[in-house]
Amino acid sequence: MIFSAEEQFALQLDSEDPLRHFRQKFHLPLGKDDRPLIYFAGNSLGLMPKAARAIVEEELDNWAKLGVDAHHATGTPWYTYHEALREPTARLVGANSLEVIYMNSLTVNLHLMMATFYRPTKSRFKILMEEPAFPSDTYAIKTQIVHHGLDPKDALILARPRKNEFIIRTEDIVDLIQKHADQLAVVVLAGVNFFTGQLFDVERITAAAQAYGVVVGFDLAHAIGNVPLSLHDWNVDFAVWCSYKYLNAGPGAVAGAFVHQRHATNRKLPRLAGWFGNDPNTRFRLHLEPEFVPVSSADGWQISNPPIFAMAPLRASLAIFDDAGGMEAGARNRRCEMRFSRTQRHPRRPYLTLQYVSRSLAFCEDSGSASIVAQSITTASLRILALQGDCERMQLGGHQSARDCRIFLHEFSRCVFIGRLKNRNAKRLVA
Amino acid sequence: MIFSAEEQFALQLDSEDPLRHFRQKFHLPLGKDDRPLIYFAGNSLGLMPKAARAIVEEELDNWAKLGVDAHHATGTPWYTYHEALREPTARLVGANSLEVIYMNSLTVNLHLMMATFYRPTKSRFKILMEEPAFPSDTYAIKTQIVHHGLDPKDALILARPRKNEFIIRTEDIVDLIQKHADQLAVVVLAGVNFFTGQLFDVERITAAAQAYGVVVGFDLAHAIGNVPLSLHDWNVDFAVWCSYKYLNAGPGAVAGAFVHQRHATNRKLPRLAGWFGNDPNTRFRLHLEPEFVPVSSADGWQISNPPIFAMAPLRASLAIFDDAGGMEAGARNRRCEMRFSRTQRHPRRPYLTLQYVSRSLAFCEDSGSASIVAQSITTASLRILALQGDCERMQLGGHQSARDCRIFLHEFSRCVFIGRLKNRNAKRLVA
Numbered sequence: 001m002i003f004s005a006e007e008q009f010a011l012q013l014d015s016e017d018p019l020r021h022f023r024q025k026f027h028l029p030l031g032k033d034d035r036p037l038i039y040f041a042g043n044s045l046g047l048m049p050k051a052a053r054a055i056v057e058e059e060l061d062n063w064a065k066l067g068v069d070a071h072h073a074t075g076t077p078w079y080t081y082h083e084a085l086r087e088p089t090a091r092l093v094g095a096n097s098l099e100v101i102y103m104n105s106l107t108v109n110l111h112l113m114m115a116t117f118y119r120p121t122k123s124r125f126k127i128l129m130e131e132p133a134f135p136s137d138t139y140a141i142k143t144q145i146v147h148h149g150l151d152p153k154d155a156l157i158l159a160r161p162r163k164n165e166f167i168i169r170t171e172d173i174v175d176l177i178q179k180h181a182d183q184l185a186v187v188v189l190a191g192v193n194f195f196t197g198q199l200f201d202v203e204r205i206t207a208a209a210q211a212y213g214v215v216v217g218f219d220l221a222h223a224i225g226n227v228p229l230s231l232h233d234w235n236v237d238f239a240v241w242c243s244y245k246y247l248n249a250g251p252g253a254v255a256g257a258f259v260h261q262r263h264a265t266n267r268k269l270p271r272l273a274g275w276f277g278n279d280p281n282t283r284f285r286l287h288l289e290p291e292f293v294p295v296s297s298a299d300g301w302q303i304s305n306p307p308i309f310a311m312a313p314l315r316a317s318l319a320i321f322d323d324a325g326g327m328e329a330g331a332r333n334r335r336c337e338m339r340f341s342r343t344q345r346h347p348r349r350p351y352l353t354l355q356y357v358s359r360s361l362a363f364c365e366d367s368g369s370a371s372i373v374a375q376s377i378t379t380a381s382l383r384i385l386a387l388q389g390d391c392e393r394m395q396l397g398g399h400q401s402a403r404d405c406r407i408f409l410h411e412f413s414r415c416v417f418i419g420r421l422k423n424r425n426a427k428r429l430v431a
Numbered sequence: 432m433i434f435s436a437e438e439q440f441a442l443q444l445d446s447e448d449p450l451r452h453f454r455q456k457f458h459l460p461l462g463k464d465d466r467p468l469i470y471f472a473g474n475s476l477g478l479m480p481k482a483a484r485a486i487v488e489e490e491l492d493n494w495a496k497l498g499v500d501a502h503h504a505t506g507t508p509w510y511t512y513h514e515a516l517r518e519p520t521a522r523l524v525g526a527n528s529l530e531v532i533y534m535n536s537l538t539v540n541l542h543l544m545m546a547t548f549y550r551p552t553k554s555r556f557k558i559l560m561e562e563p564a565f566p567s568d569t570y571a572i573k574t575q576i577v578h579h580g581l582d583p584k585d586a587l588i589l590a591r592p593r594k595n596e597f598i599i600r601t602e603d604i605v606d607l608i609q610k611h612a613d614q615l616a617v618v619v620l621a622g623v624n625f626f627t628g629q630l631f632d633v634e635r636i637t638a639a640a641q642a643y644g645v646v647v648g649f650d651l652a653h654a655i656g657n658v659p660l661s662l663h664d665w666n667v668d669f670a671v672w673c674s675y676k677y678l679n680a681g682p683g684a685v686a687g688a689f690v691h692q693r694h695a696t697n698r699k700l701p702r703l704a705g706w707f708g709n710d711p712n713t714r715f716r717l718h719l720e721p722e723f724v725p726v727s728s729a730d731g732w733q734i735s736n737p738p739i740f741a742m743a744p745l746r747a748s749l750a751i752f753d754d755a756g757g758m759e760a761g762a763r764n765r766r767c768e769m770r771f772s773r774t775q776r777h778p779r780r781p782y783l784t785l786q787y788v789s790r791s792l793a794f795c796e797d798s799g800s801a802s803i804v805a806q807s808i809t810t811a812s813l814r815i816l817a818l819q820g821d822c823e824r825m826q827l828g829g830h831q832s833a834r835d836c837r838i839f840l841h842e843f844s845r846c847v848f849i850g851r852l853k854n855r856n857a858k859r860l861v862a
Contacts (some may be wrong), residue, residue: 027495064458068472105735107705132718136706252738274538275567287563292570304536307683309740
């Protein structure tokens with residue numbers, strides 16, 4: 001297909017899009033003209049599924065009418081609320097149902113996973129991350145290292161793009177793994193980098209590290225609900241994610257974790273425990289059960305009871321993913337394309353032509369190209385960006401990446417001509 | 432005052448109660464006769480403040496209408512949502528405003544506090560707890576010990592009641608502290624024990640431990656919103672709590688933590704970090720700020736962004752506490768009294784006469800007596816209890832204690848004749 005910069009072409013793509021009606025399932029903020037904004041901030045906060053309100057109100061009603069009995073008496077009992085999210089999430093990340101759990105926040109879950117999987121010894125104590133990583137991951141990993149009495153200067157290895165390149169070559173990651181193989185304990189990477197939009201080759205990196213007995217975990221904050229994942233088959237050891245971005249579960253919503261079956265069923269793995277990780281059959285024996293007996297699944301890493309109001313909207317969102325046929329269906333049904341140019345003179349400034357942003361659920365093949373756009377836009381848009389032309393029609397998050405623009409577009413179905421990116425000192429687009 | 436078992440006497444106390452109208456501020460589950468139940472499960476899940484619905488719906492509206500911009504654009508901006516809870520909570524626990532933070536769940540917060548304050552050395556590595564403790568605390572502390580390569584058999588000291596006694600004598604706790612002083616690292620106790628209802632002498636225990644350089648932390652799950660607290664003046668090192676019990680914030684609501692000012696402002700303290708614990712002035716420099724710089728307050732232990740829907744109802748509840756004049760006012764305005772007898776032959780069976788349960792906000796002086804009731808009832812009510820007489824009018828949680836019955840009664844204002852406790856094989860009171 002030959003792409004065109006004409007609006008007519010975009011409208012035609014829209015009309016052919018089998019998922020176009022999914023736009024109606026979300027509340028779109030309105031512009032000054034009362035028309036829905038084209039929302040480019042799903043990387044920061046996903047839009048509200050319209051069905052979320054009824055679910056939240058149902059739980060308010062349960063609280064009001066049933067009090068404590070709502071833990072057991074309703075259609076989706078509070079006591080096992082996480083179970084209602086299990087199957088659709090397993091489908092979304094390519095997991096067995098016993099491998100996924102919703103709990104806490106992303107970075108808390110990263111710490112909990114590290115408590116299990118980062119058990120440094122004198123000989124094997126290093127952690128490999130990418131740079132730039134989202135700072136919460138950086139802070140978590142560095143403080144994990146310090147927590148064990150080590151120094152990040154010795155224990156932290158950073159994989160970086162080569163000079164004048166914008167994404168990290170998989171071969172360079174593999175080289176670093178091999179170079180540090182004897183001392184490497186854990187690899188922690190993003191699935192999709194928050195800044196460059198790079199989609200990492202999860203399967204290849206995982207295999208390369210595991211060949212040396214290294215544990216591999218992923219932060220899927222920008223990957224889940226965005227790109228197809230097959231965590232089980234890829235043999236990933238653990239993964240963590242938030243659900244307020246592409247999973248549209250609301251601000252600060254409950255986060256998720258994946259623990260591969262071979263670990264999830266291993267009750268002997270060390271962990272930082274809480275009572276909801278204990279076998280439900282003995283959980284309410286309370287102090288009569290002073291020995292922690294973990295559930296033989298990812299549930300065994302649960303700490304406390306499910307946060308109902310931070311989980312309820314996720315039920316609405318996951319149902320939409322199922323309705324749409326999941327990530328694989330999205331990848332099949334949709335095309336994405338992005339073209340751009342960049343002034344060589346100001347490589348980190350957003351003088352870009354971002355000709356097309358597709359609404360695809362899928363990831364592009366051209367991640368190298370996409371990442372250049374993302375890198376530049378993100379650098380500029382530590383403040384809000386303005387886009388020439390349709391700027392009144394857009395809403396951008398505080399740390400936008402073009403990769404993100406492209407990939408959260410299941411939230412609206414409109415193939416838009418973006419226009420030419422003009423300057424970095426932008427006015428705020430939504431008052 | 433001489434208490435009487437007549438209903439007339441109870442109604443008279445009600446009519447004189449200056450806080451009686453506060454019952455109207457909560458949704459009370461209805462019985463089969465459509466009259467409000469007398470809710471005795473605030474120890475498990477606090478009732479829903481009527482004002483919570485509007486606040487939750489306001490946040491749903493913000494999400495729908497503003498999307499990501501709600502982080503900065505509303506009356507209670509999401510980005511700093513925790514700040515709206517700070518002052519009323521500081522009043523409730525007797526803290527400076529920089530000493531309190533809402534985040535995560537109770538047991539996650541306990542782990543985070545232990546990551547900072549439990550830094551075992553070869554000589555100083557022991558932890559003192561009470562027995563029975565809530566199992567989540569037990570699991571947390573035991574796995575903390577194992578996490579550091581130690582064995583709970585060597586490192587965990589348990590303070591227990593003496594034989595044929597039901598609460599732990601403060602002098603025995605102090606003796607244990609002195610006995611293990613050289614090796615003791617941390618004391619972790621409940622403020623009010625979940626099982627016996629014992630109110631610990633926080634101030635005296637804290638002083639006794641700190642005299643030997645021991646850190647002292649409290650789990651306030653059953654104390655906050657229940658008894659007056661002066662954490663700052665008592666010089667407590669840290670405390671954690673959930674807010675779905677007496678704070679009425681909803682199922683699995685956001686939990687809290689207290690870090691004493693002398694620690695909270697110490698940026699050099701080790702901790703497991705996340706980006707929301709970083710100084711807000713540089714937080715959104717993201718990867719350009721690879722070194723974690725904690726906020727110089729309890730906020731510095733934050734990990735992730737605030738979970739808005741797990742926090743919103745707490746705004747409604749904290750406003751009620753302020754309306755009522757706080758815990759101290761409650762203690763002044765209310766009386767509590769409990770009388771009981773117990774068959775000596777079946778000391779652990781609930782053949783009890785629980786003559787009065789007061790609606791007091793305050794704690795009783797007679798905790799020794801109260802705890803006997805609590806112990807017996809709790810043992811029996813690992814299943815739901817029935818109470819003779821008014822049983823249709825009551826709703827009990829799964830692990831009820833009489834102490835709890837007494838102390839959550841700010842949620843209803845009715846001085847009730849309970850009747851005689853009949854047997855442990857009870858029908859469920861609310862269908």
